[in-house]
Amino acid sequence: MKALLLNLIICCLLLASCAQKEELTFTTGEVNLLASGPLMEGSNTAQGEFQPALEQWLKSKGVNLADVADAKLLKASFSLPDSMNSSLISEITLHLAAEKADMQKVGVLNPVPEAQTDLTLQIAHDQKNIAEFLRQPAMTFVADINVKKDTTPDLHLKGIFEFQITVNR
Amino acid sequence: MKSIWIFFSLFIASLTVSAQDAADQLIGLWEPSNGKARVKIEKIGSKYYGKIVWLREPIDPQTQQPKVDKNNPDESMRSVPLKGYRMLKDFVQKNGEWTDGTIYDPESGSTYSCVIKAKDENTLDIRGYVGVKALGRTDVWKRVKLK
Incomplete structure (x- = not known):
């Protein structure tokens, strides 16, 4: 009986180790962020809500939500309206926030290059539980x-x- | 009978509004006791967050540039400016205090658990601690009134 149990455990461990890990890329599409005016010199907050609907997206890839092992932000970019360029902005810091997850800083652009309308942020190396936000x-x-x-x-x-x-x- | 129900509904509604007002009294501009910074507390979703919006000494004497988060354990985030830095995160209102949040000390690069209590509408007790509340330090913050 003991040997059977041991064999079972070994089989389970072998199966678990055989599970393939796959990396998928999930892109949000355009998210509108708004900082309500008037804007004061110094720090202003722009925010935009996004509904990840991750479960549905994963299903379309033949994966279940429970199969998500990890997630991280790879790229964050902003485009400014045509009427303005980046010369007004000195720095941008990006955070993720959600009801049931702790806010996390994930990107920064300092300094913001002059006279640009498209900005790409530097992404944080240390990211924790990003999958929690997407869930x-x-x-x-x-x-x-x-x-x-x-x-x-x-x-x-x-x-x-x-x-x-x-x-x- | 109808008027009793109307009165009861209005009473409940007023209680809800005043509870919300009490929770939102955290929102505003605050100054720690050392007077080195001013922190704007705002609400995002259902939680409260505070960011540095003013520094008494905004320029780093070593670099002669605006101060950045040079002590951040994550090297890739050391260029984050201290002006605009979110040092209070994820506070929720429970039992007359704001709890479950953290406070970041840019001078050491350390993050502590934190609980906030309002002594009155213009004074906050901000207690940072490690592990248990008893092992911590309380700072008194004053509301900054804009002219």
Whole structure:
């Protein structure tokens, strides 16, 4: 009986070790972030909600939510409206926030290059439990934007975010 | 009978509104006791977050550049500016205090568990601790009134 149990455990361990890991790329599409004006010189908050619907997306790839082993943000980019360029902005810091996950800083651009309308952030090396955000019904992208001078209109940013999701096959 | 129900509904609604007002009294501009910074606390979703919006000494004397988070354990995030830095994160209101959050000390690069209590509408007790609340330090923050 003991030997049977031992064999069973060994089989389970072998099966587990045989599980293939696969990396999938999940892109959000355009997420609108808004910082309501008037914007003051210094730090302003732009935020945009996003509904990942990860479970559905994974199903389309033939994977279950339970198979997600890890996730991390690979790329974050913003485009500014045509009416403005980046000369107004000195730095951007990006966070992820959600109801049931702790806010996490995931990107920064310091300094923001002058006269650009498309900005790509530097991504944090240390990322923890990013899959937790994607499992939520809704998450919020929060961009802390330091502006160089007071300005009255709202600031609209369009963000595109690319995640790498590691799944067990 | 109908008027009793209307009165009861209004009473419950007023209680809900005043509880929300009490929770949101954390929102605003605050100054720690050392006066080195000012922190704006705002609500995102259902949680409260605070970021540095003003520094008494914004320039790093070593680099002559605006101060950044040079002590961050993650090297890739050391260029994050301290102006705009989110040092209070993920606070939820429970039993008359804001709890379950963290406070970051940019001078050491350390993050501590934190609980916030309002002494009155213009004074906060901010207690940072490791593990148990008893092992911590409390700082008193004052609301900054804008002219």
